[in-house]
Ligand SMILES: Nc1ncnc2c1ncn2[C@@H]1O[C@H](COP(=O)(O)OP(=O)(O)OP(=O)(O)O)[C@@H](O)[C@H]1O
């Protein structure tokens with residue numbers, strides 16, 4: 180008996196039992212698609228969070244004002260002091276803080292910005308040129324404001340992608356045009372590269388960046404700062420820069436108990452570390468879920484294969500009685516389960532990958548993990564072929580009459 | 587093991603010596619065959635009769651190498667079947683024996699044609715030859731028009747005739763039939779028996795189980811099974 184005949188028998192049997200063939204394939208399809216989708220979602224989430232981290236500049240440390248400790252601590256007399264330009268100047272002093280590379284004082288205000296008939300609310304951020312590297316902000320067209328702009332308090336602005344889209348038309352580059360901020364005209368000298376919506380953070384694409392002097396004189400006044408962005412000289416000196424900032428500000432703010440600080444430091448390295456830990460926990464969780472779906476899918480495949488061979492033991496008996504050698508019977512069942520498993524594997528991958536293309540809210544995207552696809556396909560096919568072949572092998576060894584008597 | 591076992595006219599086709607078959611063990615053991623002896627020579631036409639549950643099917647299954655005896659010897663064409671492995675027994679069943687089951691045993695959801703063709707495929711007969719022989723066998727049993735019907739689209743009698751066609755298609759030297767006319771009307775019964783007579787005339791060896799006196803009358807020999815024991819009743823009186 181030739182292998183062509185064996186394949187013909189297998190195909191004929193699969194077509195003769197379409198429903199059973201479909202059910203068998205369904206287990207494999209669902210298992211593979213589930214694993215691909217789950218791991219792709221997890222991977223997408225991980226990449227999304229990593230994108231968030233890169234929103235902070237490398238080596239940068241952000242100083243924020245905050246209410247000291249608890250209210251009980253405040254009663255001890257240390258009333259909260261805001262951040263001032265004096266603080267910024269002190270941190271910039273190379274004597275007190277040799278590991279600090281640059282300092283960018285920041286003031287900001289939420290303002291109505293308008294151009295022609297269009298208007299919207301944007302965050303106007305006033306700072307120095309160091310703010311751009313410090314916040315990982317890249318100018319896509321035109322230029323950033325420079326030291327001269329800051330020194331003279333020139334009315335210039337660099338606007339985020341969303342502001343340009345909303346006020347001047349999608350994809351526009353309105354260099355040289357005028358932007359009204361709370362009625363004050365600023366000339367647009369640059370447009371920022373799009374960063375994308377940051378989950379918990381404000382949308383950096385809706386920012387309007389201008390020299391700190393301009394913003395202070397026109398909108399916020401020359402009072403307190405909202406934050407100070409500090410850059411360490413190198414990533415290796417970030418910790419040293421942090422302790423220098425702590426000691427300078429503790430002295431200036433009269434802090435004796437570190438738990439009662441009226442300011443706070445956020446470093447990109449710290450944040451990355453915390454997020455990294457979160458991510459690996461998250462990946463572990465997803466791997467677990469994927470494993471369980473593979474297990475459930477595998478049990479489904481095993482079940483239907485076992486049921487189908489039990490159901491077909493009679494057929495195996497008939498074939499043996501008519502003179503089928505054990506190898507022909509085993510061959511037929513192996514070919515059957517291989518065809519089913521491989522076909523279902525392909526469909527499962529197709530559905531899984533297609534599923535990852537479905538758009539999700541929040542600009543969040545599922546990203547296929549190739550290794551997960553390979554593992555899911557291999558495991559499902561191995562299970563399918565094994566549990567299709569193994570019971571057939573046992574049944575093929577029965578005496579014909581024993582196989583025929585199975586109901 | 588390929589091809590036919592060399593034919594030696596002096597050797598009996600079937601040689602059963604004090605063979606027993608016990609189903610189950612201990613208290614629930616059923617002695618279906620008790621130390622039976624049977625000798626069938628080439629070209630003989632033997633009818634086996636006996637009450638329901640007496641052990642007829644058990645005997646025929648062992649003769650057809652579908653089951654193994656609990657004790658005793660069974661020589662087919664002088665070969666001890668117990669000495670053959672699984673594969674060799676398969677080849678033996680395929681080349682030497684045509685078997686008609688009491689319960690047809692057709693493969694479900696598979697056409698009459700494919701069912702009858704099956705033994706020829708396992709015999710390695712080329713496709714065109716197979717097709718011609720399959721159609722001829724179905725024609726002989728009067729189902730030339732029903733080749734594409736599946737078992738569930740055929741009447742009981744038609745299914746039985748498909749089973750007969752499947753047993754004949756390889757032109758086996760030994761035909762074993764377990765009540766092949768049990769579901770047939772008298773006209774179809776006569777057709778199938780004429781067929782067997784024709785095979786008998788060409789020198790084939792036939793063992794047929796029947797409840798029907800008319801069927802037994804056509805045989806050379808009648809063997810009666812009673813409670814697992816064989817008794818020869820030479821004459822054709824059931
Ligand atoms: N697989 C089995 N397990 C246990 N007992 C069995 C088995 N097969 C048959 N028997 C018993 O063996 C005895 C002989 O059965 P067998 O099928 O040979 O009878 P039979 O003569 O063919 O009957 P019928 O004319 O009804 O077909 C019966 O008592 C039956 O119950």
Ligand SMILES: [Mg+2]
Pocket residue numbers: 642643644688764
């Ligand atoms: Mg019987």
